[in-house]
Amino acid sequence: MIRENIEKAVKEALGAFGATDVSFVVERPGSFEHGDYATNAALAAGKFLKKNPKEVAELLTKELQGKIEGVEKIETAGAGFINFTLAGTAVKNIVHEAHEKEWGSNDLYKNKTVMVEYTDPNPFKVFHIGHLMSNAIGESIARVLEQSGAKVIRANYQGDVGPHVAKAIWRMKNSGIKIADLQSSAKAYVEATAIVEDNPEVQPQIDEINKKIYDRSDPEINALYDSGRKASLEHFEELYKTLGTKFDCYFFESESGPIGLEVVKKHTEVFEESEGAIIFRGENQGLHTRVFINKLGLPTYEAKDLGLAELKKEKARFDSSITITASEQTEYFKVVMAALIQIHPEWKGQFTHVSHGMMRFAEGKMSSRKGNVITGESLLMDLKDAAKEKMKERKIEDTEKIAEQVAVGAIKYSVLRQASGKDIIFDQEKSLSVEGDSGPYVQYALVRARALLRNAASAKIVPPQPAGPMPVERLIIYFPEVVERAANELEPHYVTTYLTELAAAFNSWYASERMIVDGTITSRSLAVVKAIENTLAKGLQVLGIPAPEEM
RNA sequence: GCCUUCGUAGCUCAAUGGAUAGAGCGGCGCUCUUCUAAGGCGUUAAUGUAGGUUCGAUUCCUACCGAAGGCACCA
Numbered sequence: 001m002i003r004e005n006i007e008k009a010v011k012e013a014l015g016a017f018g019a020t021d022v023s024f025v026v027e028r029p030g031s032f033e034h035g036d037y038a039t040n041a042a043l044a045a046g047k048f049l050k051k052n053p054k055e056v057a058e059l060l061t062k063e064l065q066g067k068i069e070g071v072e073k074i075e076t077a078g079a080g081f082i083n084f085t086l087a088g089t090a091v092k093n094i095v096h097e098a099h100e101k102e103w104g105s106n107d108l109y110k111n112k113t114v115m116v117e118y119t120d121p122n123p124f125k126v127f128h129i130g131h132l133m134s135n136a137i138g139e140s141i142a143r144v145l146e147q148s149g150a151k152v153i154r155a156n157y158q159g160d161v162g163p164h165v166a167k168a169i170w171r172m173k174n175s176g177i178k179i180a181d182l183q184s185s186a187k188a189y190v191e192a193t194a195i196v197e198d199n200p201e202v203q204p205q206i207d208e209i210n211k212k213i214y215d216r217s218d219p220e221i222n223a224l225y226d227s228g229r230k231a232s233l234e235h236f237e238e239l240y241k242t243l244g245t246k247f248d249c250y251f252f253e254s255e256s257g258p259i260g261l262e263v264v265k266k267h268t269e270v271f272e273e274s275e276g277a278i279i280f281r282g283e284n285q286g287l288h289t290r291v292f293i294n295k296l297g298l299p300t301y302e303a304k305d306l307g308l309a310e311l312k313k314e315k316a317r318f319d320s321s322i323t324i325t326a327s328e329q330t331e332y333f334k335v336v337m338a339a340l341i342q343i344h345p346e347w348k349g350q351f352t353h354v355s356h357g358m359m360r361f362a363e364g365k366m367s368s369r370k371g372n373v374i375t376g377e378s379l380l381m382d383l384k385d386a387a388k389e390k391m392k393e394r395k396i397e398d399t400e401k402i403a404e405q406v407a408v409g410a411i412k413y414s415v416l417r418q419a420s421g422k423d424i425i426f427d428q429e430k431s432l433s434v435e436g437d438s439g440p441y442v443q444y445a446l447v448r449a450r451a452l453l454r455n456a457a458s459a460k461i462v463p464p465q466p467a468g469p470m471p472v473e474r475l476i477i478y479f480p481e482v483v484e485r486a487a488n489e490l491e492p493h494y495v496t497t498y499l500t501e502l503a504a505a506f507n508s509w510y511a512s513e514r515m516i517v518d519g520t521i522t523s524r525s526l527a528v529v530k531a532i533e534n535t536l537a538k539g540l541q542v543l544g545i546p547a548p549e550e551m
Numbered sequence: 552g553c554c555u556u557c558g559u560a561g562c563u564c565a566a567u568g569g570a571u572a573g574a575g576c577g578g579c580g581c582u583c584u585u586c587u588a589a590g591g592c593g594u595u596a597a598u599g600u601a602g603g604u605u606c607g608a609u610u611c612c613u614a615c616c617g618a619a620g621g622c623a624c625c626a
Contacts, residue, residue, distance in 0.1 A: 296624085330620080
């Protein structure tokens with residue numbers, strides 16, 4: 001890694017001037033005019049050495065000359081930056097490294113096991129867009145960690161008991177439904193919620209059903225519950241397949257509930273009774289006070305999450321567990337974590353929470369093509385239809401699979417292109433037209449690179465043209481460090497941004513220069529196209545975005 | 552009311568305290584006899600307000616304005 005070498009050399013050079021404890025960075029400069037890497041070491045050391053930063057930069061530049069392998073030019077610029085330009089041969093070597101299978105991997109999480117919990121849909125309710133977001137982010141975090149050497153356990157935690165299930169069953173029972181599928185139970189849940197809002201007096205009936213679901217004392221309720229749960233889970237499984245996720249383990253609230261209940265009851269030093277419920281006084285730590293066991297004696301989501309932590313620990317040895325949910329649960333999680341580490345101080349720092357923003361809709365565009373409320377599925381279907389239209393224009397066969405890949409790519413990209421935690425404004429028009437800064441744009445660049453390689457297979461390879469590195473080549477070298485940064489910060493969007501930039505550079509090159517001329521291709525062009533192909537493919541893989549054969 | 556997060560171009564997003572704040576969409580103007588035009592080229596336009604820290608602030612701190620989320624038996 002050339003960047004590490006530069007960093008080391010700069011550190012040594014600083015040491016030579018007695019500035020050993022100065023913190024600095026070696027990073028990609030804002031523009032290629034400033035070389036391939038730049039450091040602010042002189043700016044940072046200026047104060048320490050009581051010298052003008054520019055002067056320090058001159059001294060360091062002199063000290064560094066000729067000392068870093070693969071670096072051709074070192075110069076001082078601006079207020080005191082030191083810019084490094086790689087030698088053409090070094091760039092060429094990296095382009096060849098980019099052909100390798102391991103390209104883009106790093107050791108950040110070597111020998112670590114990480115459990116990543118995401119998606120977390122609820123049986124009896126629709127798979128909504130929030131679940132799609134959690135899935136896209138969770139899957140790419142899992143993959144980024146795997147690229148960084150981690151063993152990842154993908155976990156899914158589903159709410160198969162609780163008030164929402166009771167509501168759905170109460171309504172189904174009233175409407176005389178005997179066997180539930182996901183659609184009918186989801187509809188029943190929505191109707192029940194509306195009814196309860198206008199008629200609070202029915203709440204006790206729902207509470208009663210909630211209790212019966214836990215103790216399984218009513219055969220009619222059991223039948224509705226079992227069929228509904230099964231139908232939901234099977235349906236979700238199909239979606240995971242489409243989305244490219246394969247979970248290693250599933251947790252359910254029906255399991256975590258009883259365990260959580262016990263944990264809360266056992267730790268009287270952590271929890272206290274208040275108004276008939278068992279609560280955790282988070283307000284003592286500047287957090288919210290929350291109910292862990294309600295006055296009916298049932299565990300709330302809070303207690304269930306404590307139970308879940310126990311279940312996770314039972315299931316596997318891991319160094320850390322990451323849970324991905326919508327940001328509305330951020331404050332809630334702090335309370336659960338505070339309670340958890342009071343119970344298990346030895347687990348401190350092992351459970352972390354990553355939140356994603358909410359999907360909001362541009363005004364007046366809230367319904368799907370078929371006029372229904374947008375769910376995760378309807379969104380996918382609409383995008384798929386749009387992709388099919390586009391393919392029809394281009395006279396491409398085999399539309400079904402490719403349209404699905406494009407649809408999944410479009411939705412995942414729109415989630416993964418921005419830093420997590422911020423809301424995503426979803427504009428249906430824009431998502432359906434898959435141009436510019438989009439998943440299909442990157443997918444298309446990869447398709448082009450692959451078509452080029454297919455055509456090049458029968459071309460004659462001629463010696464390379466002598467010329468300095470092209471922008472697209474100089475871009476390739478950053479891929480491994482981008483992946484590493486994404487893993488370090490659990491922010492896949494760095495990869496998304498980078499891929500789009502690489503795809504744009506490739507498209508620009510592609511439009512300006514013909515690579516295969518009269519049945520020949522230069523070995524240099526071939527090497528670069530191969531490197532681009534592998535980098536785009538790896539990058540999309542890390543994001544969990546499928547790569548279509550043609551588009 | 553209290554707590555958390557966030558205000559960047561007309562719109563949607565980038566920018567580990569550094570160089571001329573980058574993209575896409577939209578608008579305007581070009582570009583397919585040539586490896587896939589879902590492409591390319593050019594052009595237009597921005598750090599909410601007021602202070603502070605710093606050699607240097609979109610980034611850190613304070614206040615204000617605005618938005619989103621949370622705040623007892625929902626998840």
